Amino acid sequence: MRRACILPVWTALVVSSLAAQNELKKLPEDQWQKVLQEFNAAMKKGPGDRSDGIETFGATGDPRVIPRLKDVIRTDKDTMVRATAARELGRLRDPRSADALISCLSLNLPPRVAEDLCRSLANQDPSKVVPALRKVITSTQDYTSLGKLQLIASAVEVLGSEPIKAREAIPDIIQVYTKFDGLAKRGPKPSQEHGRLISETIHAARAALVSLTGKEFDTPDAYAKWWKSNKDAKPETKE
Numbered sequence: 001m002r003r004a005c006i007l008p009v010w011t012a013l014v015v016s017s018l019a020a021q022n023e024l025k026k027l028p029e030d031q032w033q034k035v036l037q038e039f040n041a042a043m044k045k046g047p048g049d050r051s052d053g054i055e056t057f058g059a060t061g062d063p064r065v066i067p068r069l070k071d072v073i074r075t076d077k078d079t080m081v082r083a084t085a086a087r088e089l090g091r092l093r094d095p096r097s098a099d100a101l102i103s104c105l106s107l108n109l110p111p112r113v114a115e116d117l118c119r120s121l122a123n124q125d126p127s128k129v130v131p132a133l134r135k136v137i138t139s140t141q142d143y144t145s146l147g148k149l150q151l152i153a154s155a156v157e158v159l160g161s162e163p164i165k166a167r168e169a170i171p172d173i174i175q176v177y178t179k180f181d182g183l184a185k186r187g188p189k190p191s192q193e194h195g196r197l198i199s200e201t202i203h204a205a206r207a208a209l210v211s212l213t214g215k216e217f218d219t220p221d222a223y224a225k226w227w228k229s230n231k232d233a234k235p236e237t238k239e
Contacts, residue, residue: 024063024094035060039068047078054081058088063096070100073117074107082109083116090120098124102132111150111197118154122164130166133159137169137176143183144190149197152176153204160208170212170227177205177220 027035035057042053054072057065072085086104089097101121109117121129133155142148156176159169180201189195209223210216217223
């Protein structure tokens with residue numbers, strides 16, 4: 001079980017004063033220097049302290065945390081620390097944090113980091129997120145990497161879920177469903193984890209298509225046929 005995050009006294013006061021703010025705002029320079037000093041000190045400690053320091057750092061709401069959190073995702077040696085940085089960037093809900101997260105999609109990430117990275121993008125501007133995630137699921141061809149498999153599964157999940165629900169991604173998700181359904185029917189997988197992630201991607205693709213189309217079909221071909229007949233129809237709106 002993760003321990004509760006204990007904030008340094010100075011940063012706790014800063015975080016408390018910013019908790020109600022929705023937009024990122026630079027701290028006064030003296031406050032920023034103290035927060036930055038505490039963050040740098042935390043990052044020299046063990047994984048638990050680094051994760052706590054990241055949560056505290058992100059909670060300040062200063063936009064200058066963004067490049068530092070991105071650097072943690074790219075360079076830290078601990079999976080949970082990197083995942084924590086991804087979640088904190090997602091909570092910031094700012095175009096700059098969206099860009100930072102999107103820039104990390106091309107990395108060869110551990111599955112846990114890939115999952116949290118994609119889910120963090122669900123909190124960002126759909127006009128940025130949807131094209132980036134569509135690119136992930138259509139251009140990724142490395143099905144031997146566990147991280148890449150998880151990235152595809154999580155990207156599909158985000159595209160089909162609230163608040164994104166990207167109808168324009170339906171043909172891409174059908175393509176993923178078709179590819180992974182084929183992979184599932186082939187011979188032995190490289191590992192049990194590969195098999196699990198292939199199954200997870202199929203489940204995510206079907207769930208996304210049910211959400212986006214309102215139809216429950218059992219095969220990717222059935223969704224492809226439906227889309228061919230309905231792609232030009234206006235989506236139904238709730239009254």
